[in-house]
Amino acid sequence: MTANAKPIEIEKTGAFKRQGNQFTTSFGEGENELPVEAGRYRLLWSPVCPWAHRSIIVRKLLGLEDVISVGTADPLRPKLDRVDWAFTLDENDVDPVLRIHYISEVYLNADPDYKGRPTVPAVVEIATKKVVQNDYHELTYFFETAWKRFHKEGAPDLFPVALRKDIRELNERIFHGINNGVYKAGFAHSQEAYEEAYDGVFQLLDELEERLSTQRYLFGNQITDSDVRLYVTLARFDIAYNTAFRVNRNRLVEFPNLWAYARDLFQTPGFGDTTDFDAIKKHYHLSITNDPNRTFSSILPKGPDLSGWHTEHGRAARFQ
Secondary structure: OOOOOOOOOEOOOOOEOOOOOOOOOOEOOOOOOEOOOOOOEEEEEOOOOHHHHHHHHHHHHHOOOOOOEEEEOOOOOOOOOOOOOEOOOOHHHOOOOOOOOEOHHHHHHHOOOOOOOOOOOEEEEOOOOEEEEOOOOOHHHHHHOOOHHHOOOOOOOOOOHHHHHHHHHHHHHHHHHHHOHHHHHHOOOOHHHHHHHHHHHHHHHHHHHHHOOOOOEOEEOEOOHHHHHHHHHHHHHHHHHHHHOOOOOOOHHHOHHHHHHHHHHHOOOOOHHHOOHHHHHHHHHHOOOOOOOOOOOOOOOOOOOOHHHHOOOOHHHHOO
């Protein structure tokens, strides 16, 4: 398969199996690690992508905005014979720093034989215009640890040493059960695969609904990396996944604790101010995806009503 082909990430059972990440080198001071240097890298993202969104949230919470620059791709996929992201939001349809039109360019710069789907987030070395890191599983951990000397004063400790094992374990469950679970339901090619993913999503949501009945955040009264990872799916749930991906047993607003928790985070600087509901809705209802068999209409849903995100959640007072 060439870089211009459309990868089909579907198993024989009809289950969606997301591709792995190729550029997984860690950041650090070691000989074979990526140097931690201000101004050396540009983070490419699209506001529609939950994996990319969580890196943007963490970047802002930690105060890395002046250390790692950001390039934003159009929420609508370009109409090509391949899956790609385009920088058509910028003047002359090119990223103003990297001077690229499509994100695939930095992937092919790094590996001319790259055969995967070019994804966001992608950390690109500005001087070489090569993607050097696209491992969304680890990227926020790197921002929280390897980039610590650049954190702003008073930055939250999103990955405290004492909780790292527990955070990683919960994040793994959240990824498979919820973050990627909604995609396994939405991109399933068999009824059995769809129902298995659907059941997994709501089983874990029910569990976290109960967990959040006794504490403000997933690990008590402090925001951690786990909250960032759960939030990005909750923010997209009613506006996209519930309808477009058929995870429709119930909506986020029908979970009392999860809905209040999501509003609590949304109203926290770094979360709501990086959440672009308009872009999210356009992408999931109008755009093409990595599933070449999925068809989209030209009708953008009018709802849901988003005003509730700004209403009082009461969790700060409840969990003093």
